[in-house]
Amino acid sequence: MNKLSSGRILLVPIVLFAFALALRLSGIAWGLPDAGRAFSWHPDETVVVSASLRTNPLLLLLDPGFYNYGSLSLLINGFFIHLGDSMGLISGNVFTGAPSAGDLLTARLVTASLGAGTCLFLYGAGRLLYSETAGLAAAILYAVSPLAVQHGHFATVDVPATFFVAGTLYFAARYLRNPVTDARSLLLCGLFAGFSAATKYNAGLILFSGLTAWGVAERNRTLKSSMALIGMAALGFFLGCPGVLLNFPAFLRDFLFEANHARTGSGDLFVGTVSGFIYHPFFTLPWAVGSLTALAILSSLLMAVYRRNSADYVLAAFMIPYFIVIGLAEIKFARYLLPLLPALLLWVGALIPLPENRRWYRVMSAAIGLCGLYALFISLAFNNVMMEEDTRDTAAKAIRKEQKEGKISSVGFATGPWHYSPNLQPFLAIPIPVRAKEAAMSLQNLRLIPADGEWNVSQLKTENADAIGLSEFEYGHLQSRRTSEFTLYISELKSRYPRRLEFLKPLHFAGISLTGFYKQHGALDLPAQYPSLPHDMLYTNPTTLVFVK
Numbered sequence: 001m002n003k004l005s006s007g008r009i010l011l012v013p014i015v016l017f018a019f020a021l022a023l024r025l026s027g028i029a030w031g032l033p034d035a036g037r038a039f040s041w042h043p044d045e046t047v048v049v050s051a052s053l054r055t056n057p058l059l060l061l062l063d064p065g066f067y068n069y070g071s072l073s074l075l076i077n078g079f080f081i082h083l084g085d086s087m088g089l090i091s092g093n094v095f096t097g098a099p100s101a102g103d104l105l106t107a108r109l110v111t112a113s114l115g116a117g118t119c120l121f122l123y124g125a126g127r128l129l130y131s132e133t134a135g136l137a138a139a140i141l142y143a144v145s146p147l148a149v150q151h152g153h154f155a156t157v158d159v160p161a162t163f164f165v166a167g168t169l170y171f172a173a174r175y176l177r178n179p180v181t182d183a184r185s186l187l188l189c190g191l192f193a194g195f196s197a198a199t200k201y202n203a204g205l206i207l208f209s210g211l212t213a214w215g216v217a218e219r220n221r222t223l224k225s226s227m228a229l230i231g232m233a234a235l236g237f238f239l240g241c242p243g244v245l246l247n248f249p250a251f252l253r254d255f256l257f258e259a260n261h262a263r264t265g266s267g268d269l270f271v272g273t274v275s276g277f278i279y280h281p282f283f284t285l286p287w288a289v290g291s292l293t294a295l296a297i298l299s300s301l302l303m304a305v306y307r308r309n310s311a312d313y314v315l316a317a318f319m320i321p322y323f324i325v326i327g328l329a330e331i332k333f334a335r336y337l338l339p340l341l342p343a344l345l346l347w348v349g350a351l352i353p354l355p356e357n358r359r360w361y362r363v364m365s366a367a368i369g370l371c372g373l374y375a376l377f378i379s380l381a382f383n384n385v386m387m388e389e390d391t392r393d394t395a396a397k398a399i400r401k402e403q404k405e406g407k408i409s410s411v412g413f414a415t416g417p418w419h420y421s422p423n424l425q426p427f428l429a430i431p432i433p434v435r436a437k438e439a440a441m442s443l444q445n446l447r448l449i450p451a452d453g454e455w456n457v458s459q460l461k462t463e464n465a466d467a468i469g470l471s472e473f474e475y476g477h478l479q480s481r482r483t484s485e486f487t488l489y490i491s492e493l494k495s496r497y498p499r500r501l502e503f504l505k506p507l508h509f510a511g512i513s514l515t516g517f518y519k520q521h522g523a524l525d526l527p528a529q530y531p532s533l534p535h536d537m538l539y540t541n542p543t544t545l546v547f548v549k
Contacts, residue, residue: 012136013120020119020143023379024112024152027386030540032101039429040104041390042539043419045155046431049099049107052077052155058086062242067254072198072240073160077107098430107155114163115152119143121166122342126349128173129311133361134349137368141345144372147288149379150537151335153386158335161200165318166342168192168206172213172314179217183225186214190229194236196339201255203339205322207233212317216310265330269535272481277327284334284534289341290375293348296368300347311350315343334534381509382540391503391544392471395422398501399467399546403446408548410447412465413440414489415454420471420542424448455489460496468497472543476528477535490526497547502527505541517543 031041039046051066055078064074081103084090090102119139126135142148152159171189174182189210197204210233214226238244244251265271273279286294304312319340326336348371352364399422402408413421418436419429424446427439437450452459460468470493478486504527506513517527527543 013123016119016123016136016139016143017116020116021112023143023149023383024115027383028108028112028153029105030153030386031390032104033098034101036426037423037429038098038426039419039431040099040155041392041419041429042154042156043429043431045104045107046099046429048074048157049077049081049104049155052081052107053099053103054078056082058082063246063250064243065247065250067241067243067247067251068258069157069200070161070198070237070241071243072164072195073110073157075240076160077110077155080110081106104155108153111155111159112152115148115159116143118148118159118163118166118342121163121170122346125166125170125173125342126346128170128177129314129346130350131352131354133352133355133365134346137349137352137365137372138342138345140372141289141293141348141368141375142341144376144379145289145293145341145345146375146378146382147334147338147537148341150382150540151338156335157200158338161196161203162338162341164192164196164199165203165206165339168196169209169315169318169342169346172210173311175210176213176217176310176314179214179221186210186225186229187232189213190232191236194233194238195240197233198237198240200339201258202322202325204233204237205325206318206339208317208321209314212314213310216313262329262331269477270330270332273332275327276329276332277323279332280323280326280337284332284337287378287534287537288334288337289345290371290378292371292374293345296348296351296371297344300344300351303351304347307350312347315346319343333536335536377509377512378507378514381507381514382537384509385505385507385541388505390423390540391505391542392421392423395469395501395503395544395546396424398503399424399446399469402467402548408446408466410449410463410465411467411469411546412449412460412463413451413469414493415451415474416471417448417450417469420473420544422469422544422546455483455485457485457489457492460489460492466549468493468547470526470545470547472528472538473535475526476532476538476543479526479528493547497549499548501546501548503544503546505543507533507541 033039051064052074054064055061055075057075057079062075064071081090084106090100090106092100119142122142123135123139126138168189171185171192174185175189193204193207193210196206210229214221214229322340348368352368353360355361399408399411411424416436417428417440418433421428425439425443425448428436430436430439440448440450449463449465504517506517506529507515515529515531515533518530529543
């Protein structure tokens with residue numbers, strides 16, 4: 001019996017990790033640079049991987065010179081990229097100054113592995129805090145959560161930060177169950193909290209979970225142990241983000257920039273949207289985990305308020321302050337929810353009673369299993385569109401075809417060009433918009449006319465381009481607001497360019513579409529996906545339009 005139990009304990013994590021990793025590897029080549037494009041379609045990946053390349057832990061080069069985020073995931077990326085390069089496994093880029101496809105793919109593999117590893121921490125934390133079934137349910141739900149799966153493909157910091165958050169919860173749970181004999185877990189809890197902050201600064205709030213585990217422990221609650229916890233968190237932060245000491249001016253500059261960015265917003269992207277306290281739970285969360293799981297989360301929160309045991313306090317100690325921070329921010333990207341998912345999904349797992357209560361155990365297991373299946377279907381749909389041709393590439397091919405036929409010799413843009421524009425020049429997806437416009441003007445065989453400002457009707461009239469490229473990234477968030485500049489531009493655009501090429505890609509899998517398209521009548525009959533995807537979950541399948549004379 002013991003041998004069987006030991007084998008099961010090993011088998012479950014292996015299967016969990018393999019399943020979660022397989023979901024994150026499917027479509028992982030999406031948007032990588034190729035012969036016709038120098039940069040990833042994801043606007044943040046180039047920034048992150050470029051900073052990663054400036055580090056090389058193998059040579060003790062630990063200062064990326066970029067601190068909008070903590071540098072731990074950049075150091076991990078840099079380690080594996082330079083290791084792979086030294087072994088001849090990563091080829092260089094044909095475009096000078098840009099990370100190669102191999103660099104980006106290596107960093108993506110790091111993200112995918114950490115995303116899959118998060119499931120193991122959730123399984124362990126759930127077993128310790130509630131039950132083995134709770135841990136298994138939480139791990140599976142995270143493995144299939146659409147936000148976690150989709151962003152588990154990207155070389156960005158959010159999934160790695162969530163890995164360290166889940167690790168902190170696991171070690172907090174270990175300490176909570178054995179505060180006297182397992183003091184080492186408290187130290188590891190602090191270390192992982194420091195790693196969380198060193199990856200994404202506000203993820204460092206997970207330290208409150210460790211402090212709460214220390215506070216509610218019945219024994220061994222000494223000032224010395226709490227100072228050890230905090231000291232290990234500080235050590236983890238400085239180990240993961242040594243630039244705080246090596247290049248403090250750069251750290252302070254970028255940290256303050258990012259803090260101000262969160263306070264002031266990202267242009268007009270989220271202007272007119274409701275408060276983050278409403279936006280995240282009611283608009284983002286149903287896409288992040290699936291609407292059925294979102295309902296289960298609501299039920300689990302009510303149950304946690306009713307139950308109020310030590311495990312619930314440990315999870316709430318992070319969930320509440322972190323939710324307040326992202327709720328107050330003017331920027332409301334879906335990825336900001338990722339560090340919350342471990343705590344929320346552990347609560348969902350805790351809805352399943354112990355097997356002794358057979359009837360409710362079966363009912364709740366089936367209900368949460370259904371939540372997981374629906375979330376899996378959404379994740380498979382995201383993976384599916386990542387394996388198909390991108391609408392920006394399809395639009396570029398159509399423009400080139402009409403160029404050969406003599407119908408198009410110049411293309412203008414409403415706000416760009418940038419990463420959302422048809423792939424007509426290798427450097428259009430460069431993460432610096434000004435540089436993208438400069439690159440557009442350098443194209444010889446097809447005249448590209450960058451936007452002078454945004455929604456400039458005067459330029460639309462005077463430049464007289466043969467075609468205008470437009471993306472859902474540009475107009476999707478403006479259709480409901482109907483600003484005067486936007487409305488006037490679209491009205492003039494339609495009158496001057498009556499022929500419209502539409503490149504639409506609904507979220508779909510196995511012949512079933514999860515999103516469709518609607519067109520508002522009147523001046524703004526532009527196709528937009530419904531139900532609308534969160535902005536940073538739209539990266540893989542944006543609508544691309546080309547208006548032609």
